Amino acid sequence: DTEVTQTPKHLVMGMTNKKSLKCEQHMGHRAMYWYKQKAKKPPELMFVYSYEKLSINESVPSRFSPECPNSSLLNLHLHALQPEDSALYLCASTRGNFMDTIYFGEGSWLTVV
Amino acid sequence: GQQLNQSPQSMFIQEGEDVSMNCTSSSIFNTWLWYKQDPGEGPVLLIALYKAGELTSNGRLTAQFGITRKDSFLNISASIPSDVGIYFCAGHGAGTASKLTFGTGTRLQVTL
Numbered sequence: 001d002t003e004v005t006q007t008p009k010h011l012v013m014g015m016t017n018k019k020s021l022k023c024e025q026h027m028g029h030r031a032m033y034w035y036k037q038k039a040k041k042p043p044e045l046m047f048v049y050s051y052e053k054l055s056i057n058e059s060v061p062s063r064f065s066p067e068c069p070n071s072s073l074l075n076l077h078l079h080a081l082q083p084e085d086s087a088l089y090l091c092a093s094t095r096g097n098f099m100d101t102i103y104f105g106e107g108s109w110l111t112v113v
Numbered sequence: 114g115q116q117l118n119q120s121p122q123s124m125f126i127q128e129g130e131d132v133s134m135n136c137t138s139s140s141i142f143n144t145w146l147w148y149k150q151d152p153g154e155g156p157v158l159l160i161a162l163y164k165a166g167e168l169t170s171n172g173r174l175t176a177q178f179g180i181t182r183k184d185s186f187l188n189i190s191a192s193i194p195s196d197v198g199i200y201f202c203a204g205h206g207a208g209t210a211s212k213l214t215f216g217t218g219t220r221l222q223v224t225l
Contacts, residue, residue, distance in 0.1 A: 004155075006155075040199075040218070040220075041217075041218075042201055042203075042215030042216065042217060042218055043156065043201075043215055045212060045213070056212070088153075088155075090155050090156070092155075099143065099144055099205050101146065101158060101161045102146070102158075102203075102213055103158060104148075104155035104156045104157070104158075105155050106154050106155045107153075107154065107155045109153065
């Protein structure tokens with residue numbers, strides 16, 4: 001079983017809704033990541049938090065807003081999304097060194113209608 | 114940017130057969146990771162490689178970090194139906210340690 005837990009597993013939202021995806025890990029990891037994955041494609045990096053500070057934003061549109069309340073939690077706030085944002089959103093973590101092995105959660109399936 | 118070319122794109126094999134897939138890059142990589150992803154799930158780490166020439170096994174899986182640091186392969190011996198899924202290679206390129214680059218994936222289907 002993965003030690004990176006994501007909720008919800010599935011989310012359907014309208015284009016005017018505000019929702020959030022949540023991620024939690026209790027491995028003591030200090031770097032956490034959000035990835036987006038479309039069907040049959042590899043994951044694409046969105047954001048990286050290192051020691052609770054945003055260190056990488058891969059030019060993600062502002063309708064996606066990450067938040068890292070503490071070293072164990074990572075949120076992704078969603079607002080005014082488009083249908084093309086429908087995808088599997090993966091959270092991941094590493095100990096702190098970016099070269100460390102990265103562990104993924106099971107993902108949150110997002111459908112924007 | 115850095116790219117990882119993964120081959121084959123897909124494979125149909127019979128149960129019991131051995132499987133081999135590989136990943137190549139035009140630039141040097143400092144780590145190689147192999148993941149398996151089942152439909153609707155996140156990638157699960159199979160094997161992590163950190164040194165050129167390193168050969169590591171995990172049950173029926175064996176992976177190697179190429180000597181040139183530009184390639185890696187994954188072998189699966191005596192395949193079983195639950196090996197079905199998409200296999201991704203991934204790595205940290207030299208000079209881009211903060212970003213994990215993924216290969217395009219190999220879809221494996223096992224027939225009885």
